[in-house]
Amino acid sequence: MTTAIVALLVAGAGVAPAAADTSYPSWDDVQAAKANASATQAEVDRINGILSSLQTAANAAGDLAVKRAGEYGVAENALQSATQKADELQTRADQATAEAETLRTQSGKLAAQLSRSGGSELSLRLFLSGNDSHDASGLLYQLGTVSKLGEQASTLFASANEQKNVAAALSGQAKAAQKVRDKLAVDAESALETARSAQAAAEAQLASQQKHATVMYAQLATLKNTAASVEQKYAEGVAKAAADQEAANEAAGAGGGWVSAPSNMTVDPAAAQAYAQSRLGSYGWGGDQMSCLVRLWNQESGWRANAVNPSSDAYGIPQALPPSKMSTAGPDWLTNANTQINWGLNYISGRYGSPCGAWSHEVGYNWY
Structure with missing residues (x-):
């Protein structure tokens, strides 16, 4: 009697179920298979196929969660930049409006002063002064002062109009920037929801994989007369060797x-x-x-377990690519900094010999 395997899907995220045989063997199946060598090998192969499918689906779910998280990070950064631009433009528009109002007030005061001083009356008195040079000199001085005040009033009025136009232009730019900001806010919120959903699905997939794998490793051990822990360690070793073969792809983040x-x-x-x-x-x-390790992972991720490179999808403190490589260090690689570090140190040891060796490569090539 067998139990149907749950379809390995990440809801709404486009991760297809594994194509391998997806019916879990029961203990009765295992015992029956032991009676026949060829049947035993077939059952071993079937269980290994299911385990591989489980791991592949869990890895795909985790990688997708990282990708969606990177998309959210890009959207959030764009929103912050647009918000800053809109705020700066609005501040400049407000300053230009205030300056225009100040200039308009000053211009008005000068116009009022000119009205009180009576420029036309001064011109008539200068004409009637005749040969009285002393009186004429005083009137000329006053008339010159009035003329300068008139020029200042005209200049201030023109400046006020200019600032008013600047304020209007900046205000228009600020409104346009605010529209962009509002659109990006919606995009960021949508990306955040998608990222959270993808991560929840990935965590559920990883938990399912771990639960079923524990039982199936025990079944394999019974079929092959080995301890379940030895069987699991062997499988982990095979997975790690496969991951190490992809080390050249590690130029990421x-x-x-x-x-x-x-x-x-x-x-x-x-x-x-x-x-x-x-x-x-x-x-x-x-x-x-x-000190070399600190510099290396400061540059790669800032030692943040949730760091993702949106251009490559490299993830975690060591910036693994693809992120699911870290599953060889533990199923909780998506959220556990220690698991990420364990994988990263093993990677450094196998590829560079030491953190300083990895840092030297990072300095030379900007990746490790």
Whole structure:
């Protein structure tokens, strides 16, 4: 009697179910298969196929969650930039409006002063002064002053109109920028919801994979007369070897190209560094290697477990590409900084020998 496997889909995210045989064997199937060597091998192959399908689907779900998270990060950054631009334009428009009002007031005051001083009356008095040079000189001075006031009033009035036009133009630009900002706000909210849904689906897929794999590894152990833990370790070793073959694809997420993915996990760079330092000795590395590791992962991810490079989808503290490579270190790689670090240290050890070796490559090529 067999139980139908749940279709391996990430809801609404476009991850197709695995194509392999998807019926779970029962313990009765296992016992029956043991009676026949060829049937046993066939059952082993079938279980291995299902395990592979489970892992493939879980990895695809995790990778998709990272991709959606990167899309949200890009949308959020665009929203912040548009908001800043709209605010700056509005501030400049307000300043130009205030300056125009100040200039208009000053122009009005000068016009009133001119009206009180009576420029036309001064001109008539100068004409009637005749040969009285002393009186004429005084009147000329007054007339010159009035003329200057008139010029200043005209200049201030023109400046006021100019600032009024500047304010109107800036106000128009600010309104346009605000429309862009509002559209980006909607996009960012939609991207956030999609990212959260993808991550929830990925976590559910990973949990399902882990649950079924535990039972099926025990079944394999019974079929092959080996301990379940040995069977699982063997499978993990095969998966790690396959991942190591793709190490050349690791040129991803270099220098500052990451954004923070939305996540319900606690992101603690300081705690991540403390854990990494506690693991150095298990690789035979001295404390001097920590400074290289700090610089390396500062550049790659800022030691943030939710860092994603939206251009490549590299993910996590070590910026693994594809992200699901880290599943060889544990099924909780999507949300567990320590699991990411364990994978990253194993990768560095196997490829570069030490963190300083990896940092040297990073400096030379901007990736490791």
